[in-house]
Amino acid sequence: MDWDKLRIFHAVADAGSLTHAGDVLHLSQSAVSRQIRALEDSLGTTLFHRHARGLILTEQGELLFEATAAMVRKLDTTAARIRDSEEHVFGELKVTTTTGFGTLWLVPRLAKLYAQYPDLKVDLMLEERVLDLPMREADVAIRMKEPNQQDLIRRRLLNIRMRLYATPEYLQQTTPPRRIEDLTAHRLICQNPQTPQVSSGALLAKMLLAQSLNSTLMVNNYFGVLQGVLSHVGIGILPDYVTADFPDLVRVLPDIESTEVPVFLAFPEELRTSRRVTAFRDFVVEEINATRKQQQESELV
Secondary structure (H helix, E strand, C coil): CCHHHHHHHHHHHHHCCHHHHHHHHCCCHHHHHHHHHHHHHHHCCCCEEEECCEEEECHHHHHHHHHHHHHHHHHHHHHHHHHCCCCCCCEEEEEEECHHHHHHHHHHHHHHHHHHCCCEEEEEEECCCCCCCCCCCCCEEEECCCCCCCCEEEEEEEEECEEEEECHHHHHHCCCCCCHHHHHHCEEEECCCCCCCCHHHHHHHHHHHCCCCCEEEECCCHHHHHHHHHCCCCEEEEEHHHHHCCCCCEEEEEEEECCCEEEEEEEEHHHCCCHHHHHHHHHHHHHHHHHHHHHHHHHHC
16 A cells, blocks of 8 residues: 555544644645545555534544554654654653652652753653553553563562651641541541542542541642642642652651552553663652662651
């Protein structure tokens, strides 16, 4: 099959419109239409249903679109490998992680990454949904559990726990709790257990909320919980790595914590030689080691 026609077909299927595809390809609508008709004639089948709201793929069109999508992903990967050089790291890197880890730990450290690689373009996707790395929804993932998808290179970065924290100012205004029952005199800041999050954090929140608390503040991500704690609103459930950047936080009820949560970095096997992926992996590992050292030093004080 003619690759040029396939390229145009893919653009039309992706856009759902001859006009929009023409804009992307810098071709007229009539030129795009002629190429689609020629491709349909060569295959002896109809690839699109035409209607007033645009174009819809036929069953045969869906099969061809799956094939062209795989070809495009492969070409994108090949192009990335070609662009990567031994001396220079540049181009787009799609990274996905949870909202909590991304906002509380990763984003505050990205200035150091850009200082090393000023031509890097990071597309950071913060969400609890697990993106499909083999399908190239992202290049690199930092996840709060071991990935189970095939053909992934994975590395365990650290283990974290959810714990209770408050500011010294808040604790000076009230009587610090000494037992879990004392939390009834305080405001708990946490995520709703039904909010998408790591299961150990949800279980800890559920256990503490069962104490018949008089007042709570629920936020749908850990960044909001942290802001509530820093604003002296109450005692918050937060991942322990926040103490690296907020060493003044005081741990409350040290015997209460979640089970361990493993943190993994993963990327597709086909990106093993990508300079951008390697640079990002090495940066994260270096910063994780620095965070661990900070935590150890603070625990000794």
